[in-house]
Amino acid sequence: MTSSTDLRKTDLRETVESYWASAEARDWAAFAGTLAEDVVYTLPQTRECVRGRERYVQFNREYPGDWHLRIERMVAEPGQVVTWIHFTVGLEEMYAISFFTGDAEGRVASVTDFWPEPYEPPLGREHLVERY
Amino acid sequence: MTSSTDLRKTDLRETVESYWASAEARDWAAFAGTLAEDVVYTLPQTRECVRGRERYVQFNREYPGDWHLRIERMVAEPGQVVTWIHFTVGLEEMYAISFFTGDAEGRVASVTDFWPEPYEPPLGREHLVERY
Numbered sequence: 674m675t676s677s678t679d680l681r682k683t684d685l686r687e688t689v690e691s692y693w694a695s696a697e698a699r700d701w702a703a704f705a706g707t708l709a710e711d712v713v714y715t716l717p718q719t720r721e722c723v724r725g726r727e728r729y730v731q732f733n734r735e736y737p738g739d740w741h742l743r744i745e746r747m748v749a750e751p752g753q754v755v756t757w758i759h760f761t762v763g764l765e766e767m768y769a770i771s772f773f774t775g776d777a778e779g780r781v782a783s784v785t786d787f788w789p790e791p792y793e794p795p796l797g798r799e800h801l802v803e804r805y
Numbered sequence: 806m807t808s809s810t811d812l813r814k815t816d817l818r819e820t821v822e823s824y825w826a827s828a829e830a831r832d833w834a835a836f837a838g839t840l841a842e843d844v845v846y847t848l849p850q851t852r853e854c855v856r857g858r859e860r861y862v863q864f865n866r867e868y869p870g871d872w873h874l875r876i877e878r879m880v881a882e883p884g885q886v887v888t889w890i891h892f893t894v895g896l897e898e899m900y901a902i903s904f905f906t907g908d909a910e911g912r913v914a915s916v917t918d919f920w921p922e923p924y925e926p927p928l929g930r931e932h933l934v935e936r937y
Binding site: 716717718719720721722723724728731732735746748749750753754755757768770772787788789790791792793794798801802803804805 | 848849850851852853854855856860863864867878880881882885886887889900902904919920921922923924925926930933934935936937
């Protein structure tokens with residue numbers, strides 16, 4: 674497990690890379706090491722939140738299915754990172770967009786996740802768009 | 806209208822701030838000034854894309870309703886910006902997450918938008934979450 678000393682000078686971009694790599698590896702000790710003890714995870718679409726490192730690790734560990742992820746895009750500035758993640762569970766594909774903030778030690782202080790679903794385009798704009 | 810000369814040394818963060826401010830103001834000339842001529846707008850949820858400044862301005866100008874927006878969060882690094890926007894149309898509230906890339910002049914070269922919708926939380930995680 675990565676100790677908080679190791680992370681003292683880590684910038685948040687590297688922490689977030691470790692966060693996703695350890696989630697994909699189901700390495701929950703390393704995953705916990707990327708998190709502030711009072712981390713807050715928020716899902717605005719369901720108005721849910723999970724408070725604290727222990728519950729949040731459990732929330733991820735219990736998540737069902739043989740899911741796999743890859744980072745599609747990452748944008749980082751000091752103290753803030755956003756990732757666009759491509760998830761697969763069997764043949765199903767999903768996107769997740771996650772806004773991270775960091776604490777003074779470069780650990781994850783908050784994560785706000787969005788899970789956008791496919792939908793049918795509204796009528797009336799066919800003259801301007803292409804489908805792919 | 807902001808000329809491309811004015812934008813030559815603009816960083817993408819400032820361009821994106823102008824993009825949203827001019828959209829909110831329905832100032833389509835200023836909005837067009839933030840865009841590269843060959844801008845590409847992509848909606849992964851509907852698999853639609855709009856190519857070129859003229860069509861993309863028209864796409865926004867024709868968008869129905871008395872919508873208003875505010876920037877909830879912005880994360881920027883050189884050449885890449887992400888915004889989380891809070892939209893209202895009457896009493897309806899929505900979020901949009903937009904990934905921007907820039908061209909050499911600091912104009913918007915691509916926008917990829919996600920529009921996540923509310924959904925009911927899955928059963929089985931009530932012991933770990935709070936609702937808000």
